[in-house]
Amino acid sequence: MLSFKDKLGRQWICRVDVAAIRRVRALCNLDLANSVVVHPDGSTDTNVLQALANDPCLLVDTVFAVCKDQADRLNITDVQFAEGLDGDTIEAATLALMEGIVEFFPLAKRRLLMKILNLVKQQRQQELVNLETMEKDGTLDSILASALAPSLTSSQPVQPHLE
Numbered sequence: 056m057l058s059f060k061d062k063l064g065r066q067w068i069c070r071v072d073v074a075a076i077r078r079v080r081a082l083c084n085l086d087l088a089n090s091v092v093v094h095p096d097g098s099t100d101t102n103v104l105q106a107l108a109n110d111p112c113l114l115v116d117t118v119f120a121v122c123k124d125q126a127d128r129l130n131i132t133d134v135q136f137a138e139g140l141d142g143d144t145i146e147a148a149t150l151a152l153m154e155g156i157v158e159f160f161p162l163a164k165r166r167l168l169m170k171i172l173n174l175v176k177q178q179r180q181q182e183l184v185n186l187e188t189m190e191k192d193g194t195l196d197s198i199l200a201s202a203l204a205p206s207l208t209s210s211q212p213v214q215p216h217l218e
Contacts, residue, residue: 057155059147061139065129067122067148071155075121082120083113090156091168101171107149115140118148121155150176 058068076087085103092100107114119126119136126136140148153175157168189195 057151057158059144059151061144062141063139065139067118067125067151069118069121069148069151069155071121071152071159078120078123079117083116085113085117087156091164091171093164093167099167104171107152111145114149114152115145118152121152
């Protein structure tokens with residue numbers, strides 16, 4: 056699935072091709088062609104994917120650059136595009152972009168990227184399961200209470216000092 060819908064119901068297709076890679080390079084200073092680099096010693100470099108995962112603004116800008124032809128046809132600016140995205144739609148856009156990147160590459164690199172994408176999907180699913188378990192058994196409430204307790208006690212109202 057190379058497509059996603061934004062929160063306004065607009066359908067976007069994240070087809071990664073040479074033209075899209077050039078746009079992303081020009082607009083985002085990011086090289087999707089080097090999403091994963093396999094070194095001669097067998098080690099891999101996933102700095103591009105990590106940058107996208109760690110910076111939602113860069114991710115949205117990258118998806119916009121990939122989808123720019125569609126946006127231009129609809130007279131949608133990068134700001135309007137970004138305003139159409141929120142947490143859930145950014146997640147859908149991320150998966151569409153990743154799948155577009157995977158589809159771009161030849162078989163050997165595509166296999167490696169598919170493994171990475173599948174691991175990401177499994178990790179996200181496991182995080183949801185862990186969160187649900189923590190909600191059900193009360194662990195999440197305890198963790199949140201412990202984490203918030205110091206800030207709540209330090210923000211007690213200060214009594215005015217009257218002389």
